[in-house]
Amino acid sequence: MARQDLTAALRCVSSWSGTSYPLLRSTFRFTLSSENDVSALQLAILDNLRPFVLASFLSDAEVEIEVVSNSLNSFIKLVDRSIAALDSNGTGIVFYPKSLNFAMDAAAGIGNKWGGMIFRLIPREPFPRRALQPNGSTLTVHLGIVNEMNLYPREAIPAEMRIAVAADVIGNGHVNILCAPGKPDISEMYYPGLDFHGFYGSGKGAVTFQVASSSEEEFYVLLYPIGCSELIIIPLVLGPFIVSHSHSDIEEDYPLATLRPLCINRSERIYVKESSSDLPGKVWDSALFLCDAVFDHLSSHHEKTLSILDLSSGNGAVGLYLYRKVWKYLVDEVEDFKLALTDVEEAIPLIKENVTNCCPERYHEIVVDTLYWGEEKQIDYSPFDIVIACDLVYDDEYFEVLLVTLEQLCIPGKTIIFLGYKPRGLSSEEKSVLWKRLAAIFQMKELEIQERTISGVSDIWNKSVGVEIWKLWR
Structure with a gap:
């Protein structure tokens, strides 16, 4: 697969830019056979599509890039690098994996790749902050x-399936929203046949809601599926939207945030912001079950003092959920609770933002710091009672330094490690080798965990979606 061939194919996009005929959809199919192919396709994408993305040319168009590969790691690298470099959350570009022999399909026992997945609602384009009129506006x-992994599950959802979406306001009691009567305010050429607020089985759709407010306000919108018991879909929180008479104080270039609701109980939630451009800042499937696994352990082991490290915490979701829930339900047992959230330098701003938003009254009791695997560094609040390792085993190249770090952090007779794993890039043979190395250092016990409405969905066992939860100690 030569780069010049890809460049020639992708340049057909630019041929429409000087005409009066807008590009509506164009599909390109490529095969990844090696790491060189990943680099070639990435460079071809950036060379030829970035100018149009940055100019918002593709806001009314779509390019589908369908990639055939037997290497999930290669596909992840391609998508992650390209979206980050485009600096646009992938506006107008949809990456599809085609016929990928994912190790996770076999490990999770997924027959048709449908019932064994946890899906997420996402915005298909970055929304700038915009002013809505107080006397009534509509927004699509x-x-x-x-x-x-931010991949559209083409052929994983029945094409005839209809998934309705509803919208609620959160964080503001003075704003009312309601899905507009009839179908979404969209072009029939953009979503052919979409005559209701939601999705067809393609995994793409839209919702239009009407906004009413008695004054100028800022608010967030919770978008969630209704009447769809067959699929596990995590809701989306999007905002802040602005109700204002004037555009003068609105930062048009500032994108709206994408957040995930995590339920402390039926009436209390935290909203964890996700990264808009890369995978490390997402709420992983394993995180949902680790939240329950660790809290169940804490509920049965009454400790007066408690310290937890969320290792390579991404956006801090698991640690922050546990922090809020411990102070909600175990305040009579726990007198002193300290939390440390660590990751690489690039992740620290997102973690700090979530700490401020999710735990404003106790932020001074939470340490946010860098920690690179294999690094001998003393983190405040150590030694730790609990270490959380959520989806950190995905590439055998990094396993050696991860193992060194886990061994350093795990104090014999004190520390318990909760490890969440879902097959993403390791073959069954590679995983077997790594697990033998873990077993040579730690005592290990696999847990069965039922996720209980943490993410807005409920009654899911970890094994049913291919997630493994392990308890390690020395």
Whole structure:
């Protein structure tokens, strides 16, 4: 697969830019056979599509890039690098994996790759902050359904399936929203046949809601599926939207945030912001079950003092959920609770933002710091009672330094490690080798965990979606 061939194919996009005929949809199919192919396709995409993305040319068009590969790691690298470099959350560009022999399909026992997945609602384009009129405005949100790696599950959802979407206001009692009567305010050429607020089985759709407010306000919108018991879909929180008479104080270039609701109980939630451009800042499937696994352990082990490290915490979701829930339900048992959230330098701003938003009254009791695997560094609040390792085993190249770090952090007779794993890039043979190395250092016990409405969905066992939860100690 030569780069010049890809460049020639993708340049057909630019041929429409100087005409009066807008590009509506164009599909390109490529095969990844090696790491060189990943680099070639990435460079071809950036060379030829970036100018149009940055100019918002593709806001009314779509390019589908369908990639055939037997290497999930290669596909992830391609998507992650390209979206980050485009600096646009992938506006107008949809990456599809085609006929990928994912190790996770076999490990999770997924027959048709449908019932064994946890999906997410996402915005299909970055929304700038915009002013809505207080006396009534309508707003159309273009949505997608993806798996935890931001991949559209083409052929994983029956094409005839209809998934309705509803919208609620959160964080403001003075704003009312309601899905507009009839179908979404969209072009029939953009979503052919979409005559209701939601999705067809393609995984792409839209919702239009009407906004009413008695004054100028800022608010967030919770978007969630209704009447769809067959699929596990995590809701989306999008905002802040602005109700204002004037555009003068609105930062048009500032994108709206994408957040995930995590339920402390039926009436209390935290909203964890996700990264808009890369995978490390997402809420992974394993995180949902680790939240329950660790809290169940804490509920049965009454400790007066408690310290937890969320290792390579991404956006801090698991640690922050546990922090809020411990102070909600175990305040009589726990007198002193300290939390440390660590990751690489690039992740620290997102973690700090979530700490401020999710735990404003106790932020001074939470340490946010860098920690690179293999690094000998003393983190405040150590030694730790609990270490959370959520989806950190995905590439055998990094396993050696991860193992060194886990061994350093695990104090014999004190520390318990909760490890969440879902097959993403390792073959069954590679995983077997790594697990033998873990077993040579730690005592290990696999847990069965039922996720209980943490993410807005309920009654899911970890094994049913291919997630493994392990308890390690020395």
